[in-house]
Amino acid sequence: MSSFSFKLQDNSAAKSHLHARTGTLAIASAHQEKRQIDTPGCFMYSIKGSVPHLTPDNLRQQTFGGVNVAMEQILQTDQPQSFSKWTNPFAPESQKLMSVADYLHLQDLILLCDFHDSAPLEPFSKRASNTDYHVVLSTPKGIRQLTLEDYLKIVRHYRPDIVAALTDSILETTQTAGNPTPHKKVPSQKRVRKSVDRSLKWLDQVLEERQGRDGMAEDRKKEQEKRTKREKKQKARDAKNAVDGDTEMTPAANEDQEEGNAFVSQPWTDITVFAHVQGAHMKEERIRSAQETARRDQVQGFIIDTNDLWATLSKEHEKRSGEILAHVQTSLTHLPSEKPKMVYGVRTPEDVLKAVAMGVDLFDTSYPYQLTEDGKASLYEYGVEAAAAAPSIPTTNKSVVTNRWINLWDEEHADQFKPIMEGCECYACKGNRHTRAYINHLLKTHEMLATVLLMGHNMHQYSLFFSKVRESIQDGTFEAKATLFSEVFGIEPESTGEKHEAQIAVEAALQKRNQRLETAEEGVVEAIGGAVPAGQPVSKMEDAEQQASKKKRPSQEVEEGVDIAAKEKALKK
Amino acid sequence: MKSALKWDILAKCSTTKARAAVLTLPHGPVNAPVFMPVGTQGTLKGITPDQIEGLGCQIMLNNTYHLGLRPGQELLDACGGAHTFQGWNRNLLTDSGGFQMVSLLKLAEITEQGVQFESPHDGSLMLLTPEHSMSLQNSIGADIMMQLDDVVSSLTTGPRVEEAMWRSIRWLDRCIKAHKKPETQNLFAIIQGGLDPVLRKKCIEEMVKRDTPGYAIGGLSGGEEKDKFWRVVSQCTDLMPREKPIYCMGVGYAEDLVVCVALGVDMFDCVFPTRTARFGNALTSTGTLSLRQAKFKDDFRPIEEGCDCIACKSYTRAYLYTIVTKETVGCHLISIHNTAYQLRLMRQIRESIIEDRFPQYIHKFFKDLFVEKSAYPEWVVNALKSVNVDLIEGDKQQA
Ligand SMILES: [Zn+2]
Ligand SMILES: [Zn+2]
Numbered sequence: 008m009s010s011f012s013f014k015l016q017d018n019s020a021a022k023s024h025l026h027a028r029t030g031t032l033a034i035a036s037a038h039q040e041k042r043q044i045d046t047p048g049c050f051m052y053s054i055k056g057s058v059p060h061l062t063p064d065n066l067r068q069q070t071f072g073g074v075n076v077a078m079e080q081i082l083q084t085d086q087p088q089s090f091s092k093w094t095n096p097f098a099p100e101s102q103k104l105m106s107v108a109d110y111l112h113l114q115d116l117i118l119l120c121d122f123h124d125s126a127p128l129e130p131f132s133k134r135a136s137n138t139d140y141h142v143v144l145s146t147p148k149g150i151r152q153l154t155l156e157d158y159l160k161i162v163r164h165y166r167p168d169i170v171a172a173l174t175d176s177i178l179e180t181t182q183t184a185g186n187p188t189p190h191k192k193v194p195s196q197k198r199v200r201k202s203v204d205r206s207l208k209w210l211d212q213v214l215e216e217r218q219g220r221d222g223m224a225e226d227r228k229k230e231q232e233k234r235t236k237r238e239k240k241q242k243a244r245d246a247k248n249a250v251d252g253d254t255e256m257t258p259a260a261n262e263d264q265e266e267g268n269a270f271v272s273q274p275w276t277d278i279t280v281f282a283h284v285q286g287a288h289m290k291e292e293r294i295r296s297a298q299e300t301a302r303r304d305q306v307q308g309f310i311i312d313t314n315d316l317w318a319t320l321s322k323e324h325e326k327r328s329g330e331i332l333a334h335v336q337t338s339l340t341h342l343p344s345e346k347p348k349m350v351y352g353v354r355t356p357e358d359v360l361k362a363v364a365m366g367v368d369l370f371d372t373s374y375p376y377q378l379t380e381d382g383k384a385s386l387y388e389y390g391v392e393a394a395a396a397a398p399s400i401p402t403t404n405k406s407v408v409t410n411r412w413i414n415l416w417d418e419e420h421a422d423q424f425k426p427i428m429e430g431c432e433c434y435a436c437k438g439n440r441h442t443r444a445y446i447n448h449l450l451k452t453h454e455m456l457a458t459v460l461l462m463g464h465n466m467h468q469y470s471l472f473f474s475k476v477r478e479s480i481q482d483g484t485f486e487a488k489a490t491l492f493s494e495v496f497g498i499e500p501e502s503t504g505e506k507h508e509a510q511i512a513v514e515a516a517l518q519k520r521n522q523r524l525e526t527a528e529e530g531v532v533e534a535i536g537g538a539v540p541a542g543q544p545v546s547k548m549e550d551a552e553q554q555a556s557k558k559k560r561p562s563q564e565v566e567e568g569v570d571i572a573a574k575e576k577a578l579k580k
Numbered sequence: 581m582k583s584a585l586k587w588d589i590l591a592k593c594s595t596t597k598a599r600a601a602v603l604t605l606p607h608g609p610v611n612a613p614v615f616m617p618v619g620t621q622g623t624l625k626g627i628t629p630d631q632i633e634g635l636g637c638q639i640m641l642n643n644t645y646h647l648g649l650r651p652g653q654e655l656l657d658a659c660g661g662a663h664t665f666q667g668w669n670r671n672l673l674t675d676s677g678g679f680q681m682v683s684l685l686k687l688a689e690i691t692e693q694g695v696q697f698e699s700p701h702d703g704s705l706m707l708l709t710p711e712h713s714m715s716l717q718n719s720i721g722a723d724i725m726m727q728l729d730d731v732v733s734s735l736t737t738g739p740r741v742e743e744a745m746w747r748s749i750r751w752l753d754r755c756i757k758a759h760k761k762p763e764t765q766n767l768f769a770i771i772q773g774g775l776d777p778v779l780r781k782k783c784i785e786e787m788v789k790r791d792t793p794g795y796a797i798g799g800l801s802g803g804e805e806k807d808k809f810w811r812v813v814s815q816c817t818d819l820m821p822r823e824k825p826i827y828c829m830g831v832g833y834a835e836d837l838v839v840c841v842a843l844g845v846d847m848f849d850c851v852f853p854t855r856t857a858r859f860g861n862a863l864t865s866t867g868t869l870s871l872r873q874a875k876f877k878d879d880f881r882p883i884e885e886g887c888d889c890i891a892c893k894s895y896t897r898a899y900l901y902t903i904v905t906k907e908t909v910g911c912h913l914i915s916i917h918n919t920a921y922q923l924r925l926m927r928q929i930r931e932s933i934i935e936d937r938f939p940q941y942i943h944k945f946f947k948d949l950f951v952e953k954s955a956y957p958e959w960v961v962n963a964l965k966s967v968n969v970d971l972i973e974g975d976k977q978q979a
Contacts, residue, residue, distance in 0.1 A: 054907060055902055055903050055906070055907055056899070056902075056903075057903060057907055057909040057910075058909075059907070059908070059909070060908050060909060060912075061909065062631075062890055062909055062912050062913060062916070063890055063894045064631065064634075064890050065628070065631075081902065105880070110896070110898075110899055111899065112894040112895055147902070147906065421651065421655065422655055422658060424658065424659045434628065434630070440629075440667040441666075441667050442659070442665075444651065444655065444659065444665075445622075445665055445666060445667070448621070448622065448650055448651050448665075449621070449623060451650060452621040452646070452650055454621050454623045454625075454626070455625060455626030455908050455911065455912065456623045456624075456625075456626050456627070456628065458908060459626055459628060459908075459912070460628075
């Protein structure tokens with residue numbers, strides 16, 4: 008049995024008129040040490056249940072206490088939706104059933120399980136519409152519809168610490184004639200209202216089930232009525248067509264229902280429920296959603312997902328974050344202050360500071376991840392009078408180097424045998440082990456260690472930023488330091504979606520090489536056929552290898568060199 | 581010539597030619613027989629130096645050709661060499677760069693002076709000489725550096741093989757002369773001579789006269805028949821001085837390692853374990869698992885029972901199936917496992933030599949891998965028979 012708590016600290020001595028606050032979100036359980044997230048803080052951003060680039064040992068060097076796992080990324084269409092039949096091979100008692108935390112090896116963190124990616128880089132991915140009975144998940148292997156019934160099964164089997172209640176997020180795209188790529192759609196008022204209603208209805212059903220009561224009765228009744236109607240029609244049709252009597256009902260549907268019924272009596276009150284508040288761009292709906300959701304006492308925390316605002320925001324980059332924050336503010340005002348609030352889509356340090364000032368407690372770590380993907384290493388520091396880095400300098404690259412980060416793709420770092428940041432305690436910087444020059448080299452040679460080192464540094468600095476913010480709230484310097492931060496570091500320049508030219512050249516060359524390699528390796532895989540059938544393992548494999556790479560000494564990465572040649576040429580241009 | 585290494589043989593197998601030793605290099609001891617993972621560009625496939633050390637790796641390879649291009653000699657000199665550059669405080673070995681020139685660059689041409697090739701930068705003609713290779717390897721600062729050799733494919737026959745052998749000897753002399761740091765870096769000669777025992781013998785005689793700190797068997801693993809491969813290896817180890825380390829280049833499949841150790845080889849390298857990891861192929865004692873395959877989607881076992889690597893300690897095959905070849909973490913995990921597998925294999929071999937039960941180890945190894953004796957490759961059976969291990973009948977005798 009585990010229990011959730013959220014305690015706010017008394018910072019009244021700090022005498023701030025802002026709503027910034029510090030607290031501790033904790034999960035205590037009998038069989039494990041207490042896990043906690045100090046707030047303002049983060050649930051780490053993950054992709055398919057892994058924090059990008061960080062193997063478990065490297066992940067443990069980070070100090071974030073929680074992780075956010077998106078159901079749609081681990082609930083693949085080709086995998087069973089539960090771990091019910093799977094036991095945990097790592098558990099001491101051999102019979103222990105596997106939870107989602109076991110499966111993802113995230114047992115020492117507070118695990119929040121939500122549906123969608125909290126920071127989708129591509130809002131235009133195929134999104135069909137949710138209905139009254141299911142939400143649409145975009146899994147790595149395709150679209151999957153998730154019904155409330157499925158959802159409840161998953162919660163019972165996954166057993167995350169915190170789960171987001173099923174909600175109707177408006178992430179629909181539309182396709183117009185002549186424009187084959189789907190684009191963001193401004194939702195109609197009707198659609199927004201429906202989203203709020205549906206989310207509340209689902210929330211109530213989820214909360215009923217959580218108490219061990221049947222929250223699905225009504226839905227099942229309706230479903231049964233529909234089915235009977237369908238069957239009747241079918242029978243009538245069959246009789247008419249006088250086909251060969253093969254009208255058996257698929258047994259799957261019945262089985263499903265039985266399994267669902269079996270769970271009805273089991274409460275899952277040791278799993279904490281967070282609820283999404285909806286309302287999109289409509290102020291009155293945001294208020295209604297917040298007020299109604301707040302009324303449900305069982306809800307222990309709130310998620311404000313601003314990703315659904317995309318279609319309604321200004322074109323001008325500078326205005327957008329203000330608009331997002333205004334919507335966040337609307338929701339916040341009507342939520343109870345003693346419970347934690349998490350925001351998606353507010354991630355740059357200056358936006359985080361603004362949201363913290365409004366009373367937001369939780370964020371994700373998609374900001375350091377996105378910097379890493381661009382080859383950027385963060386330099387911003389909270390509470391400093393002047394930027395440690397050189398002021399903005401235009402470089403060979405079109406992108407402007409700001410003092411908040413450096414882009415290690417820039418050739419100017421090639422001979423910089425110094426750490427990203429003096430005094431930084433991350434794995435790369437500490438003791439000047441991995442210099443800017445080395446990371447620049449790794450990027451140019453497309454070696455994966457580059458993103459490992461950058462992610463480690465960027466995550467470490469983001470975490471440090473949050474811990475300094477918490478300190479400043481406690482000692483009453485938050486307001487001054489937040490102002491100072493924006494003076495020194497300004498705002499995040501708009502990411503144009505344009506990659507560094509060196510990156511483009513390297514990736515193009517790499518793609519070619521990978522195709523070649525893939526073909527060669529395909530032969531290997533085919534020859535060995537996976538877990539090698541006893542009898543002909545490696546010898547066969549070797550034949551394939553050698554056929555694929557005639558004349559090659561396997562010790563040498565022949566492809567790499569060609570790759571470099573292509574890169575060099577591309578770079579020269 | 582001068583040497584910057586110590587070679588202490590701890591134990592010799594009483595049946596085969598295998599031996600266990602400690603090779604002490606400028607950056608610490610190396611337990612031999614040893615497998616050296618290949619970090620071509622000064623990094624091992626997304627694994628941090630701390631993780632590599634954690635796997636017990638004591639020596640890693642870098643490629644001279646690649647480091648010569650990037651970051652380049654000037655930067656290597658500026659930062660004090662490849663160890664500092666990549667934050668790796670243990671030993672490094674570099675190849676000469678010659679092989680890559682020949683195999684990578686279409687217009688490479690070998691003359692007495694060196695390897696002439698078209699610059700990948702601007703297409704101009706450039707020349708890699710033994711002197712230039714030494715100078716680059718001195719800048720890299722590897723604990724073991726390899727001579728520039730005249731590489732011909734092991735499938736080549738005729739006078740070209742002999743020409744390459746003699747030229748490699750002449751180039752060795754030039755390398756020895758050009759080597760600026762024999763007190764801190766060990767130069768290894770590379771035995772050439774193709775599949776011809778007479779040429780191999782001649783080459784060894786000549787190179788042994790040069791008295792380099794160690795010797796490599798070159799010109800193999802190029803697609804030649806396995807039955808010819810092992811005979812050349814065995815002939816070379818018979819003729820090479822036993823008081824020096826012997827390195828067989830480009831060998832890294834598990835069964836090749838076991839056989840070659842039995843034939844008396846001490847050092848190996850191969851890019852295969854980490855390269856194949858990128859495609860989701862995990863090495864185990866019972867064969868390779870291609871974790872991309874859907875049959876692993878609900879396989880809730882670790883990659884290999886008993887493996888103590890971070891992948892096996894943390895994840896199931898089912899989870900790895902969802903991330904291999906998709907997420908970099910998946911790739912790192914399999915690379916770590918495969919490297920752990922190779923290093924563990926060598927550790928087990930070494931322990932069995934020290935305890936003089938290597939033949940028993942060989943029997944078990946092949947039984948685990950192939951299950952049925954009828955599946956044992958003929959060349960393996962022949963090779964091991966030549967060193968008194970009878971894979972087909974022998975386990976009965978020992979039992
Ligand atoms: Zn750092
Ligand atoms: Zn392992």
